[in-house]
Amino acid sequence: MPRFSEPRSEEALLARARTLAGRSIAEVAAALGLPVPADLRHHKGWVGHLVEKALGVTAGSAPVPDFASLGIELKTLPLDAEGVPTETTFVSSLDFGDPAALSWEGSSVRKKLARILWLPVQADPAVPLAERRFGNALLWSPTPEEEARLRADFEEIAGMIEAGFVERVTAHRGKVLQLRPKGANARQLRWMVDAEDGALARTAPRAFYLRRSFTAELVRRHWALGG
DNA sequence: CCGTGATCATTC
């Protein structure tokens, strides 16, 4: 059954997450006394918030791990009928005000991806939201090979930003990790320091995302699903 | 206002 308190160990967290396996969104929501929206069009992060409540996440929107004391990030992983992720995975926003944010070691990307609790959730559009079921959770850390691929993409993107070409970093760049706009709308802007002259300039807020091909590979390897 | 939770909608 879902609980409200934060788990104190990896084992406790994983055990609790696995109680969600096979359960429907309607069941989990009912246990928490939450109504299920008809669809996600106006509730895009709803499933993620539902799972947070069920597993005892208290961190809110602070840029820290969901389970701060355990250093674990929680991510839902929406899968289609074949077990392939239907969406990219948000990793972290780019902090234009933090010089360390552009070094791999100091980056929020490395920290966020260091340990993730993946919770697969059915996302076949043919299945109504309330009837979709959760899968078996996986506590994951990147292998050295995966980290090398992530780091290579990150450093390519970070290098362009440091050189003053942030506007030329599109979502096409990066094999497993990409940088995309992330904001309420395209009109929202952030201040950044221009690499050339040090002047302040406005630019769109951006965030790092994992490509579907990367998480699809993860699913195939750990759940033996998909094609 | 901003960051986290993500998915949508248009274009390719």
Next chain:
DNA sequence: GAATGATCACGG
């Protein structure tokens, strides 16, 4: 069909 760029809701 899949990917990119845009968008929606919420808490603090």
